[in-house]
Amino acid sequence: MHKRLLSAVGFMAAGAVAATVLWTAASALDAATSSDTDTYRQLNLFGDVFDRVRSDYVEKPNEEELIDAAINGMLTSLDPHSSYMNAKRFREMQVQTRGEFGGLGIEVTMENGVVKVVTPIDDTPAEAAGILPGDMITHIDGTQVMGMTLNEAVDQMRGPVNTSIALTVVRDGVAEPFEVKITRDIIRIRSVRWDPEGNIGYIRITTFNEQTQEGLETAIKELSSELGNKLKGYVIDLRNNPGGLLDQAISVSDTLLNQGEIVSTRGRNSEETQRFNAQAGDLIEGKPVVVLINGGSASASEIVAGALQDHKRATIVGTRSFGKGSVQTIIPLGSYGALRLTTARYYTPAGRSIQAQGIDPDIKVEQDVPEAERAKFETKGEASLPGHLQNEDGGEELKGSTSYVPKEKDDDAQLQYALSLLRGEVAMTTDDKKKKAAPSKDAEKTQDTKAQETEEPAPAEE
Incomplete structure (x- = not known):
């Protein structure tokens, strides 16, 4: 009789635990479902805004660029190192990590709206032209950098080998901005x-x-x-x-x-x-x-x-x-490029x-x-x-x-x-x-x- 009582109590306890687990799981599912619903509403909002831009903007927008900018905006809001690379940029990244690519030979970042030189790469056109770490590039071929993204500025600096580019440089200790002309070349990184x-x-x-x-x-x-x-x-x-x-x-x-x-x-x-x-x-x-x-x-x-x-x-x-x-x-995202995610x-x-x-x-x-x-x-x-x-x-x-x-x-x-x-x-x-x-x-x-x-x-x- 005593054993049966213990068994009954054990069964009742197990049932209570099971009920609690089921209730908790159901609550979590409801919460997840509610969260998913909110997320899908936000995605619908994005779709509505995108359609309105496509139909009503004063000029016909480039839809691919709109999507790229939206994805990049989402990723760059996470941290400075997460980003989206479209197919072109993904190919360029793969070439760079192999140690050979086309360009001027400078490592750059963005600071205060202009391009800042991190360092010129050894034995490259940029080093030969006298570009220094800390130089601020304000204009590229006369076009103001302010308002460009880093990727846009880099695209402006790239071009066919043996073509020239003029960079307007602001340097600490130099009173006036000055122009540096550089001829593009194949950059081979001897690491x-x-x-x-x-x-x-x-x-x-x-x-x-x-x-x-x-x-x-x-x-x-x-x-x-x-x-x-x-x-x-x-x-x-x-x-x-x-x-x-x-x-x-x-x-x-x-x-x-x-x-x-x-x-x-x-x-x-x-x-x-x-x-x-x-x-x-x-x-x-x-x-x-x-x-x-x-x-x-x-x-x-x-x-x-x-x-x-x-x-x-x-x-x-x-x-x-x-x-x-x-x-x-x-x-990799197939033909669309790749995601760089922290x-x-x-x-x-x-x-x-x-x-x-x-x-x-x-x-x-x-x-x-x-x-x-x-x-x-x-x-x-x-x-x-x-x-x-x-x-x-x-x-x-x-x-x-x-x-x-x-x-x-x-x-x-x-x-x-x-x-x-x-x-x-x-x-x-x-x-x-x-x-x-x-x-x-x-x-x-x-x-x-x-x-x-x-x-x-x-x-x-x-």
Whole structure:
């Protein structure tokens, strides 16, 4: 009798729970249905507005451009790095990540309604014409840039090879705007360059495209062969490197690490977390490394610097990096182009998010820049971009870091410090050293994971 009572009570409790679950599920379904209904009403509103524009606007509009603008407006309202690429722009992006495209050879962004030069690309028409980081382009062939989108301005600057273009430039320290004439050419991005600096191997990585890992391996092989037993270590220069392909950043880090986590990416849901680990084998056989960063080092550059810093595999020298800690996934849309959508934040091996904060160097070294010109080389960073993602870990968002790199190596204080450090001519003092976080225990337990098909885009390139 007692057992039956317990059974009855158990049945009644189970029934109550089941009823509660059913009621909760039904309520959730009603809420979802109501939400969907509101969404469809909004989509109907968009359709009504679109039809009214088509029929009543004072001039016949380009319907394809209207749709493109509407989609882009939706995506750019999310964060500065999500966008829509129509079929033409998608093809151009694919060409750029292969390391060869047509144009002037400048990386640009939009600031205060005009085009701002992030940096001219090495050995390109823009560099030869004297374009500098921080230059503001106000007119293109006499047409005012104010009122254009960044994509429209880039389209204006593109054109057939061997044709000329005139850019009106405003430069800090120059009283009047001036005109620069440039002849368009095929831009071939050599993402890795190298030179022996005495007994040190100097390797500069300018971007992370499909050729970067191959270029790094070639650089290490040639420097090792040329310097032989004299080789004391390497300087990896990531200054003014705006990023690129995630898988290349992982591969470059793996080249210099023997084990452990390189980076993790975390999306909206916990099951979307991915961790990427180094394979056994260090291509430079444990030789010391100094990595140079500055305010122009962003995205994939910060993944490499953060991984090497957390594992204490390299000393990071320079100024604070840009602070772009988000991952963009390229989602093809068939013949319509592709969606570039921010799908995750990335974290260093110690679990740090550098979104809107950046990587702080172990040793801060400022370049000797005349005070009057300092503003020209001040990079405001991710934290200054409207609508940027917040750092989930909290803490102060940091803006501004210098990005000046002198043309002459003898005048480059950051490079000269790195060379002296590797040669043992200077040592890290207690004040110089910042606490380097060790990788978390969870990171050490994770299994190797293949890189997802994601890209971390650089600023628009022309």
